[in-house]
Structure formats: structure tokens, C-alpha cells
Amino acid sequence: MTAVIHWFRRDLRLHDNSALNAALESGLPVVPVFIFDPAIYRGERASASRTAFLLAGLRHLQSELARRGSGLVIRHGEPVTVLRALMEQSAATALYFNADYSPYARSRDRRVAEALGVERVRSEHDLLMHPPGMVMTGEGKPLTVFTPFKRRWLELPKVLPRTAIGRFHDLGGVAQGVLPEARELGPVSLLALPAAGEAAAMARLERFAQTSLGEYKERRDLVFAQPWLEQAESTSALSPYLRLGMLSIRQAYEMAMAIGQQAEAGAQVRASVETWISELVWREFYNHILYHFPHVLTRSFRSEYDALEWRHAPEEFAAWAAGMTGYPIVDAAMRQLVQTGWMHNRARMIVASFLTKDLLLDWRLGELHFMRHLIDGDPAANNGGWQWTAGTGTDAQPYFRIFNPVSQSRKCDPDGRYIRHFVPELRDVPEQYLHAPWEMPIPPRGYPRPMIDHALARERTLAAFQAVRS
Numbered sequence: 001m002t003a004v005i006h007w008f009r010r011d012l013r014l015h016d017n018s019a020l021n022a023a024l025e026s027g028l029p030v031v032p033v034f035i036f037d038p039a040i041y042r043g044e045r046a047s048a049s050r051t052a053f054l055l056a057g058l059r060h061l062q063s064e065l066a067r068r069g070s071g072l073v074i075r076h077g078e079p080v081t082v083l084r085a086l087m088e089q090s091a092a093t094a095l096y097f098n099a100d101y102s103p104y105a106r107s108r109d110r111r112v113a114e115a116l117g118v119e120r121v122r123s124e125h126d127l128l129m130h131p132p133g134m135v136m137t138g139e140g141k142p143l144t145v146f147t148p149f150k151r152r153w154l155e156l157p158k159v160l161p162r163t164a165i166g167r168f169h170d171l172g173g174v175a176q177g178v179l180p181e182a183r184e185l186g187p188v189s190l191l192a193l194p195a196a197g198e199a200a201a202m203a204r205l206e207r208f209a210q211t212s213l214g215e216y217k218e219r220r221d222l223v224f225a226q227p228w229l230e231q232a233e234s235t236s237a238l239s240p241y242l243r244l245g246m247l248s249i250r251q252a253y254e255m256a257m258a259i260g261q262q263a264e265a266g267a268q269v270r271a272s273v274e275t276w277i278s279e280l281v282w283r284e285f286y287n288h289i290l291y292h293f294p295h296v297l298t299r300s301f302r303s304e305y306d307a308l309e310w311r312h313a314p315e316e317f318a319a320w321a322a323g324m325t326g327y328p329i330v331d332a333a334m335r336q337l338v339q340t341g342w343m344h345n346r347a348r349m350i351v352a353s354f355l356t357k358d359l360l361l362d363w364r365l366g367e368l369h370f371m372r373h374l375i376d377g378d379p380a381a382n383n384g385g386w387q388w389t390a391g392t393g394t395d396a397q398p399y400f401r402i403f404n405p406v407s408q409s410r411k412c413d414p415d416g417r418y419i420r421h422f423v424p425e426l427r428d429v430p431e432q433y434l435h436a437p438w439e440m441p442i443p444p445r446g447y448p449r450p451m452i453d454h455a456l457a458r459e460r461t462l463a464a465f466q467a468v469r470s
């Protein structure tokens with residue numbers, strides 16, 4: 001009996017999965033496979049917590065497939081070799097997968113297509129609402145500034161979620177393999193991670209849509225409001241699910257639009273929905289940037305900034321990474337990253353600004369540190385976020401806009417709940433001093449004094465940027 005293969009990568013769901021839909025609609029039984037590619041989980045950008053979240057997601061997928069009379073074929077190794085053998089073992093006539101736009105994924109997928117024969121390989125767009133090449137200028141060039149990109153993106157007709165009906169292979173005669181233990185894949189994460197899988201993703205989306213989306217515009221910068229801290233969330237915390245495709249962009253978009261279009265939705269709700277959809281567009285924007293300008297992974301988007309003289313100060317980088325800078329909001333956020341595998345968006349901007357603008361340390365150091373810790377660590381969004389904050393990227397924050405860690409702290413953690421949670425040394429500091437404890441008559445013991453004077457650091461950075469610009 002012939003079959004087709006669906007190769008799961010960062011699309012760990014059975015609903016609204018474009019390539020899986022196409023495979024199911026081929027009429028042949030579908031063999032679902034996941035390959036542990038050492039280039040990814042053993043690479044220098046791998047993260048123990050992301051691997052743990054992936055494994056939990058695969059377990060969920062496995063049980064969903066078992067309910068459909070199938071299973072998940074697990075393989076380890078270089079995808080070309082693995083897939084060639086599996087096509088033979090399962091008598092498969094075609095291989096289906098969803099396109100991925102990072103340079104590594106594109107070259108891997110090209111090699112797979114060449115090895116198996118392009119006529120047997122079907123790649124679908126799924127990761128984004130509008131794939132690279134669809135959101136362009138009138139002259140067919142990539143849009144490198146966010147606002148026009150978003151305008152064009154919003155104009156394009158949207159695709160709705162869809163789940164095909166078809167058959168999965170019962171895997172008789174195909175060795176399934178077992179899911180590895182985390183320790184077989186590298187360092188083990190001991191963090192308490194959010195529940196993985198598409199059911200958990202949908203539950204989180206529904207909860208966010210029902211309870212918090214309507215106030216997103218007003219509340220999204222409040223860093224203490226997070227499910228990790230058992231507070232009503234200010235943002236959706238869906239990024240880990242979108243990262244590994246436990247939720248599709250179409251599902252997220254459709255849910256938000258439905259809330260915005262409810263008869264009772266007032267102006268505040270509609271504005272919040274619009275703002276949240278803008279965030280989904282940022283995700284698309286950075287994926288397009290990475291696709292059209294793959295050099296951003298190693299160099300500045302704007303080549304003039306390759307000449308910036310970043311400082312070399314490993315001990316300062318270590319203090320930043322450990323959450324021991326003496327600036328409470330920076331330290332709380334850096335500790336949140338290590339303790340939970342996630343960080344609030346506003347906090348990401350504050351710590352990235354502190355590393356690149358206060359310490360004048362290379363954004364690539366921070367980007368790599370984030371990739372090693374984030375459960376949502378994503379090459380496109382992470383690179384975009386770092387280059388935006390460093391001022392070296394597309395549509396960059398002007399280089400002279402430098403986050404002040406104290407005033408930011410007062411705005412996004414007004415009563416200090418976030419700081420008190422992650423920086424226990426400051427738990428008893430009165431509110432008026434919490435954002436700048438060095439101003440206390442007797443500063444708290446066991447907590448460092450600020451490692452740098454923000455005002456002086458600001459001048460140094462402005463001078464460094466001006467030197468390059470002139």
C-alpha cells in the first residue's frame with residue numbers, strides 16, 4: 001500500500017495545518033514523522049527549556065494521533081538521510097511539509113527536495129498569514145519599514161483556518177521509534193513550563209480573548225500582569241505556541257477579529273484588537289526581513305552600523321545575564337528569563353536597551369543569550385527585536401532614543417510587584433525607592449549598586465553612534 005509522509009517541524013498541530021491538510025487530501029494514508037535534527041537541538045542556539053517544551057508538545061501530538069489510530073514516527077539524524085530511508089520503508093510517494101523561512105531551514109529543505117526529487121516534495125505556506133514575496137512595494141521590492149508593511153498586509157485578503165478530513169496511516173510495518181528523554185538531547189531544563197500542545201494553546205487563546213484582549217491597548221506594557229505571576233495577563237503569552245506551531249496564525253487572527261466584530265464591542269475593544277493584530281504583523285514583518293535579508297542573522301541590517309565599536313567587557317555581560325546590574329527592573333527581567341524561559345515584551349526592550357545602549361555591548365551577545373533561554377526563542381523575532389532596540393535594524397528605533405531604566409520601571413511596574421517577585425533582596429524596600437534603591441538613606445544589603453551611571457552611559461553611546469554616522 002502506498003502512502004504519503006507529513007514531516008512535522010514547527011507546526012505541531014493537527015488543526016489548520018496547511019501541509020497536513022494537503023497530505024490528508026491526497027487520499028493516501030498519511031505517515032506523520034518528526035525528526036530530531038542534531039543541527040538544531042545540539043546547535044549553539046539550542047535551549048534546554050525550548051527542547052523541553054518541544055518534547056511536551058510532541059507527546060501531546062502523539063496522543064492526538066493515537067486517538068486517530070496512528071502514531072508519530074520518531075527519527076534522529078540528518079533529514080535527507082532519514083527521509084530517504086523512511087520514504088522507502090513506508091512506500092511513500094510524496095513528502096509534505098510547511099515552508100520555514102530561516103536560512104538554515106531553506107537550505108535544508110532545498111537539499112531534501114534535490115535528494116528526493118522535487119516532483120515528490122510538496123511544500124506549503126503555513127507559518128505566516130502572508131508568506132514572503134506577498135507583501136511588497138508596487139515595484140516588487142521588500143518593504144523594510146513596518147508601517148507601510150502593515151498597511152499592505154492589512155489590505156491583502158485573509159485565509160481562514162481549515163482542517164481537512166483524511167486518513168492517517170496505522171503505521172503497521174513502519175517502525176515508530178520512541179520519543180527521547182530530555183537528557184538524551186542535551187542539558188535538562190528544570191523549569192516549570194506552560195502546558196504544551198494545541199489544546200493548551202487554544203485554551204490560552206480563548207482565555208486571553210475573553211478576558212484580556214479588550215484591554216490590551218491600555219495594559220500591554222504592564223510587566224507584572226502575567227500568567228507566570230498568576231495575575232490577569234496584559235499580553236497573551238502565546239509566543240511559545242506560535243513559535244512551535246501549536247497554534248496557527250490564522251486561528252489567532254480569526255479569534256481576535258471575532259472579538260472585535262462582536263456587536264457589543266466598543267471603541268476600546270476594537271482599538272485593542274487592532275493593536276494586538278499589529279503585534280502579529282510584527283511577527284510576519286521580521287520573518288519577511290529574515291527571508292529577504294538573511295545577512296541580519298550575523299550583521300547589522302544597516303551596514304554602516306557594522307563599524308560600531310562595541311565594548312569588550314565579559315564581566316559586565318555576566319552581571320547583566322545574572323540579573324545583577326543594580327537596576328531593579330533590568331535584574332527582575334533577566335532573572336525572569338532564566339527562571340521561567342520567558343520575558344514580557346516591554347522587559348525585553350528594557351534589558352536589550354540596557355545591554356546595547358548603557359553597556360555598549362554587542363547586540364549579538366544578548367541575542368544569543370535570549371536564544372539559549374527563551375521557550376519562544378525565534379530567529380526572526382529575536383533578531384528583529386535586538387536589532388530594533390540596538391538601533392542597527394530595519395525601521396530602527398532612532399539611535400538617540402535610549403530607554404531610561406528607572407522611568408521605564410515606574411511606568412511598567414508601578415507598584416513594584418514584578419521587581420519584588422524576581423528580586424527578593426528588594427522585597428522589603430518601600431515603594432518610593434524600589435525603582436532606584438541606591439537613593440535610600442541606607443541602601444538594601446546584598447543588592448549591588450548600579451553598575452553604571454545611566455546619564456553618562458547615554459552620552460557615551462550617543463558619541464559612539466554619532467562617530468559611525470558621520
Ligand SMILES: Cc1cc2nc3c(=O)[nH]c(=O)nc-3n(C[C@H](O)[C@H](O)[C@H](O)COP(=O)(O)OP(=O)(O)OC[C@H]3O[C@@H](n4cnc5c(N)ncnc54)[C@H](O)[C@@H]3O)c2cc1C
Pocket residue numbers: 220235236237238239240242243279280282283284286343344345346348349352370374376377378379381382383384385386389
Ligand atoms: C529583544 C527582543 C527579543 C525578542 N525575542 C523574541 C523571540 O525570540 N520570539 C518571539 O516570539 N518574540 C520575541 N520578541 C517579541 C516579543 O517580545 C514577544 O513576541 C512577546 O513578548 C511575546 O509575548 P506574548 O505572546 O504575550 O505577546 P502578545 O503581545 O500577546 O503578542 C501576540 C503575538 O505577536 C507576536 N509578537 C508580539 N510582539 C512582537 C514583536 N515585537 N516582534 C515579533 N513578534 C511579536 C508574538 O508571536 C506574540 O505571541 C522579542 C522582542 C524583543 C524586544
